[in-house]
Amino acid sequence: MPVPSTLACGHTGCVAAPVVQWQRQHAVEETWTDAVYACAAHAVTLDLAAMIHQPTCPGPNALTLPQCGCAPAPPPTVPLPAGPALPTGW
Amino acid sequence: MTGLAAPIPYQWQVGDTGNAALLNAQLYNGLTFLLGPPIASLYQATVQSLLSGTSVPITMDSATVDSYAGHSTTTNTSRYTGQIAGWYWVMATLDFATNATGARSASILKNGTTTVTGAFGSAAAASGLYTTVSAAGLVYLNGSTDYIEAYGYQTSGAGLSTSSVSGQCSSLTAWLVHV
Numbered sequence: 426m427p428v429p430s431t432l433a434c435g436h437t438g439c440v441a442a443p444v445v446q447w448q449r450q451h452a453v454e455e456t457w458t459d460a461v462y463a464c465a466a467h468a469v470t471l472d473l474a475a476m477i478h479q480p481t482c483p484g485p486n487a488l489t490l491p492q493c494g495c496a497p498a499p500p501p502t503v504p505l506p507a508g509p510a511l512p513t514g515w
Numbered sequence: 516m517t518g519l520a521a522p523i524p525y526q527w528q529v530g531d532t533g534n535a536a537l538l539n540a541q542l543y544n545g546l547t548f549l550l551g552p553p554i555a556s557l558y559q560a561t562v563q564s565l566l567s568g569t570s571v572p573i574t575m576d577s578a579t580v581d582s583y584a585g586h587s588t589t590t591n592t593s594r595y596t597g598q599i600a601g602w603y604w605v606m607a608t609l610d611f612a613t614n615a616t617g618a619r620s621a622s623i624l625k626n627g628t629t630t631v632t633g634a635f636g637s638a639a640a641a642s643g644l645y646t647t648v649s650a651a652g653l654v655y656l657n658g659s660t661d662y663i664e665a666y667g668y669q670t671s672g673a674g675l676s677t678s679s680v681s682g683q684c685s686s687l688t689a690w691l692v693h694v
Contacts, residue, residue: 428560429577431588445676446561446574451590460574460592462561471674474564475571500569 436467436485447474449482450498461485469493476500517582519548521599521694553583553599558686562676567617570668572627573609573677575687585689593664595687597656601694605631606651607665609685610678613643617670621648623687624664625656631663638671645678653692663689 443462451457467485476497484493522545557575572593622633632652
C-alpha cells in the first residue's frame with residue numbers, strides 16, 4: 426500500500442515522505458495518543474520509537490535527534506499469557 | 516450512501532397500504548444499509564518499532580476504506596471504533612521486519628483489555644525473511660465506545676519494527692456482519 430500524501434514528516438519544514446512513526450500522549454486526554462511521523466533523517470532511535478512519548482516531546486526536532494530529550498512512558502508490563510501446556514511430543 | 520442507522524425491519528399487517536415515504540423508510544433505507552454496511556480496511560504505511568517481550572497496539576496510519584468513519588489517522592490511530600452496534604468480523608495481519616530470533620504474535624483486543632482472537636507465529640527461519648502473523652474473529656461492538664486494536668508481540672531480544680515493503684504491510688479489517 427502506498428504512503429498517503431496526507432502523511433508528512435513532522436519536522437518543521439521537511440517535505441520528505443515519512444518512513445517511521447511513533448506515538449505521543451495527547452495534550453489533553455492522557456489515555457489518547459497522537460501519531461508522530463518522520464522521514465529517515467528525522468527519526469528517533471528504534472528503542473525510543475517503541476514507547477509512548479510525552480505530549481511535550483520535542484521530536485522530531487532536528488536539534489534533539491536521534492534522542493528526543495523527553496522521558497517516554499515505560500513499556501507495558503503485562504505480557505501475553507503463556508497458554509496451556511502441550512502434551513509431551515508436541 | 517453511508518451513515519444510515521441499522522434498519523429495524525417493518526412487519527407488514529393486513530390492511531397496510533404503502534406510499535413513497537413508508538416504502539423508503541421500510542425498504543429502501545434497509546436495503547441500502549444492507550448493501551453498504553460499515554466496513555474498514557486500515558493499514559500501516561510507515562513502520563513502527565516494537566519492544567521485545569511487550570504486547571503493543573499496532574498503529575494504522577492509512578485507510579483504504581472506512582465507510583462509517585470509525586478510525587482516525589491522527590489520534591488513537593491503532594483503534595477502530597464501531598459506529599453501529601453489532602457483530603463485526605475483524606482480521607489483523609501483522610508483518611514483522613526480517614529477524615530470525617524468537618516468537619511473533621498477532622492478536623485483536625477489545626477496548627485494550629479483552630482478547631478477541633490471536634495467533635502465534637515463529638520468527639523467520641533465516642535472516643533476510645519477513646514474518647507475517649494473522650488473527651481473525653467475531654467481536655461485538657456497542658456502536659459508541661467499544662473499539663478494537665491489533666496487538667503485536669515479538670521476542671527477538673531487541674527492538675524490532677514492523678515492515679512495509681512494496682505495498683505489503685500490516686493491516687486491520689473490520690466488517691459489520693450482524694446487528
